[in-house]
Amino acid sequence: MGPIFMHMHQMRKHAVHMHKMWLHLTAPRRYTRDVNRPNDDDALASEWHDLMGRYHRMTCALDRRLTAEHGLTVSDFEVLQQLYAPGPQFPQLRMSELGERVHLSQSAFSRLITRLEQAGLVERTTCSEDRRSAYTRITAAGAERYLEARPTQRAILRELSVTAG
DSSP: OOHHHHHHHHHHHHHHHHHHHHHHHHSOOOOOSOTTSHHHHHHHHHHHHHHHHHHHHHHHHHHHHHHHHHSOOHHHHHHHHHHOOSSSSOOEEEHHHHHHHHTOOHHHHHHHHHHHHHTTSEEEEEOSSOTTOEEEEEOHHHHHHHHHHHHHHHHHHHHHHHHHO
16 A cells, blocks of 8 residues: 555544544443432443543643643634634534534623634634624634644543543
């Protein structure tokens, strides 16, 4: 096999692994225990505590490395990831839709977009047909920063998914 085929094979393997991890982390959990019994409530609370611990460790690790190596917070990266699409033109997203995807309060989201806009990583526009609607799009500088930071983010996810499993 040639080097290009090997590289493509590795990228596909990695994409499959990331998809499986995403499915595992986002899969709804169905609990069939009797929640009226104290032991079941304690087990549920313990599972919740473990989930929150994994989330906190992953978020902190992402935040530390992305900030140190790329000058992006984990929330900055998440917004750029939601806006990025390969190709010559970057699509724009309605602010309300983007806000739902990044899991922040409305005020924190608004401050984040303002900060990214001031840094030249995103741009906001108002809808010409409905002045109440605003759109956000990633800039070329934002896409470049995202593409530089993406391998770091993926490496941390791989590293922490191995230690968690």
